[in-house]
Every structure is written in structure tokens, then in C-alpha cells.
Amino acid sequence: MSASTLSGKPARRFWGWGYLRDGLTEDELRGVHRLLAPLGPVGPALPEPQLADYALTPSRGRLPESLSALVSSTAYDRITHCYGKGFADVARMWMRHVPHAPDWVAFPRTEADITDVLDWASRSNVAVVPFGGGTSVVGGVEAAVGDGYAATLSLDLERFDQVLEVDTTSRAALVQAGVLGPDLEAKLRPHGLTLRHFPQSFEFSTLGGWIATRAGGHYAMQYTHIDDFVESTRTVTPAGVVETRRLPGSGAGPAPDRLIIGSEGTMGVITQAWMRLQSRPTFRASASVAFDDVIGAAACVRALSQSGLQPSNCRLLDAREVAFAGVGDRRSPTLVLGFESADHPLAAWMSRSLELVADHGGRWDPQAVAESMRPAGEQPAAHRSGAAGDWRNAFIRMPYWRDETTRLGAIFDTFESAITWDRFESFYDGVRRDVESAIERITGHASALSCRFTHVYPDGPAPYFTFLARGSSSGDIASALARWRDIKLACNEAVVRHGGTSTHHHAVGRDHRNAYEIEVPPLMRQAFAGAKSVLDPHGVMNPGVLFDPAGRAVGIRGVLEPVKGAPL
Structure with a gap:
């Protein structure tokens, strides 16, 4: 029996996102069908997959007896470690198509166990794929390594889930890499501390996965990439252990941690890291700001990003995004602006920010802003109500919607990038034009991209695009997957050709490698x-x-x- 089945956590969907208990409500299911209505007829909803639906080839190779207690070849473990959670992954799970299932899944308990697994893999020509929480959306955990390897092994650190030490003086903690986001925060809460890193995958992703993929958190400015929080790392590689020194900063040559952060499991297995923490916030302030046009709104965000005010949230949604997510008035480009602090009230910061907003023609509800700044303990969770709350709810539920639209044969996906401010307008227009044209050519049906800023820097934003496209006239998932492949390649080409990065925070994996x-x-x-x-x-x-x-x-x-x- 695998470690997964002994964890005591609720049962998860091995074919899609989340826990079995957290499926879409009847209202949400009706919302999915309203969303898909402009695409025309969709296919019948496929029955939920069962383990018996999948045909697995026998595990290749011989496992040494010394590893038998650590390694599983059960159908459940092999299937749950086949893919990540991107569109293509979910589509193939609905298709019951798992040609590259790992031959083995290892659940090590100690670093010595990892060393033993890597030694055997190196001697036996077995490819090792570190799994993290399995939430990759870019093909980063798929065991598709070709015929040059004798077998493949997925390595899961779910047993490395402890906070080993907390340094309250320096505000840092030594954390094992397999800990999931909610468990990490629960272990830090008694100390009044937080990592303050909340990616969309927070509930199901791990610290090691965040570090390996240079993950970005929910917060738009200041500390947002996991890079900002890493103080030191410890990595078990096939050649030995690499542990960096714990320091607040160093000028001693190229930083070794920078080779590990973003290495996506290609160098070794991150087992633990010292992470910089923050005090838990007790003061908050928020505003929802509407604009007449997205370019003017972007100019306002640029002013905010260069002001030194450092809002915790500065998320701009274009008109199509607010309509899609059901935010604000559903038609005006909207800025979700927020501040938080563990040290001081935020009225001065919000007041100055709203002066900049007014300079750029933004509109907001003063009463709602005032309500958001009530003293700690009296706040009506303003950061979870209004436009901010609407966006947060849509953000959290979006993967569940994606699973259902995929089940019906539609293509619902995202891609993201980053660009400097001087090139943003041409980038925004060019990427939308090129990708929308590609989608119409590939599917025979028009599709409009929506866009939001996930992160903002003084020198530029990180635009994040969402699209919904017809998979096939019959709802056939295989046809949808073939169309998605061509659309994905068009997205990759567009963002790079217009000067952006191939990925801002989703990582490279296989899907962005070209x-x-x-x-x-x-x-x-x-x-x-x-x-x-x-x-x-x-x-x-x-x-x-x-x-x-x-x-x-x-x-x-x-x-x-x-x-x-x-x-x-």
C-alpha cells in the first residue's frame, strides 16, 4: 500500500483537480454550460474514470529487495503519478490514455532512502522524475523520456512534511520539501509567522515543488516569487548532497541556490530549505477600482508599481476577464488593490494610492474602502468580499471548472508571460491578435482572450491570458487535445516573438521548452x-x-x- 493511501487526508481525484468531496455545485455546473453555450453543441459528459479503466503495461526492470519497502508499482500509485494537472493532462485522463505511466513510484522516508534510490537508478539507467505535489501544468512531472531508459520512477516526498526548526529571532524556518501549503501554514501559525506564499495550487503543491519551479504566489508585488523567500537549500543529487549556507545575503560568486531554484528536478531532489518568514498580518485595506479602458488602467498600475507603496495586491483584470470571472460590473477593466501589514495601519498607503488612481481616471466606492480598514478583529473580511472576493472565489474554483469543460470536449486553458512597461501595449495587442487568429484557424470558431496581471514590477507586468475554444463539433476529447497542441505551440511562439518570457511562473517543463x-x-x-x-x-x-x-x-x-x- 502506498504512502498516499495511508495519509489520512480526504480522497483526491486522481484524474483531475482537488478532493472528491469538492466537486462543482449544481449552480456551478449550470454556469459551465452557460460558459460553453457560445461554442455550440458540446459532447455528453463522460463518466468519471475508475482505476480499472486504464490499461497499464507491466513495470519494467527488477527492483532490488532493499528498496521494496519504499517503492510501489500499484495501479493507483502509477496512475496518480502519470501526469500533472494541466489541460493536456486532464484530457488524457478523461481519455483513459496513460502510455507513459511511471514503472515505479518511490516514497522515501529519509535522505538515505533517496540516495539509495538515486544510486540504483543511476546504475540501472532508470529515469527519476521528482513529483512534488503533482500540480505541474507544463508537463513537468510526466515520465515521457523515450526508449533510451530501462524504466522510469516517480519520486514522491510526501513523507518529508515537517517544519524541523523555527528561528523566531531571524524570522526563518527549516522546512522539509514535501510539506503541502496548508500544512506548512498550520505549523507556522502558532509562532505568529507565515511564509505568505499562496499560488493557485497552494492546497495541493509542496515547498520543494515551489522552489524547483520558481513558483509565484498570489501577491502581486513585493515578495511574490519563491526566490524571495529561500535562505538556503539542501539537495540530494546522484553525485552527492549539495547544501548551501544559511545567510541573509552573500556576494561570494554566483549563488549556488540559483542553480537549484528553477531546476525542475533536473539536478537532484530538494529535501529541505531554510525559508524567510513574515509576521502574520493584522492590518488590511482594499479597494476595487473601475476604469474605462485597460491601457489607461495599465498606466495607473505602472504608477503604483513605481511609487514604492508596495501594495500586496495590484491585480488588473481587463474587460473580458471581469466578464468571465463575474467581477465588479462585469464590463469595466478593474483593479483589485490591497495592502496588508503586521506592523501599522494602512490608511496613509491607501490614501496615496487612491490619489494615483484618481489621476488615472479610476473609480471606487469610498465607503467600501473605509470599511476595509476597520481595526483588526472588526474587519468583515473585506479582502474576501466585493470584487476582491469575487476574484478570489473564481481563482480558487477555476481548476474545477476546467476539469468539467475538458470532460465536455472544450478547450479551456491559460498561458502567462512578463514584459517591460514600454512594450506592454504592443505585446498585449499582438499576443491577443495572433493567438485569437490561431485559435480561429485551428478550430474554425472565434475565441476571445481575456487577460489579467498576476504580478507587477516597477519595470513591467506579468500578463496572464485565458481562452476558451471549441475542441470539436462532437465533443471528442482526442480531437480537442490535438487542437490544443497546435494552440499551445501558437501561444509559445506569440509570447516569445512579441518580446515576452516563455513563462513567468508556470515553469518550463516540456510544454514551454521549444x-x-x-x-x-x-x-x-x-x-x-x-x-x-x-x-x-x-x-x-x-x-x-x-x-x-x-x-x-x-x-x-x-x-x-x-x-x-x-x-x-
């Missing part, structure tokens, strides 16, 4: 591969993600496997 290879200079990719050859001399760690191991042509593979003769 764009990543354009974005990152070839010499640097060779340098990264050289570092991998030292830490992982046999090239067994997550091959094909980010880059191929030296001397081994893996390629992208997975759902974006290029056709023969096509460039990567």
Missing part, C-alpha cells in the same frame, strides 16, 4: 547542461525537462512531441 530554447542563449543552456553532467553524471534526473542530458537525445516528447522532421 520557447525556452529561443529565450535562453544556447551557450547558457550548454552551461546548465554542464552543471547537470556533474551533479547527475548518468543523466537520470527528469530527462527532457529544460534540456537534454549531455550525450542523450531525449527531446520534448509527451503531448508536445514534434512531428518527424520538425524543429524543436
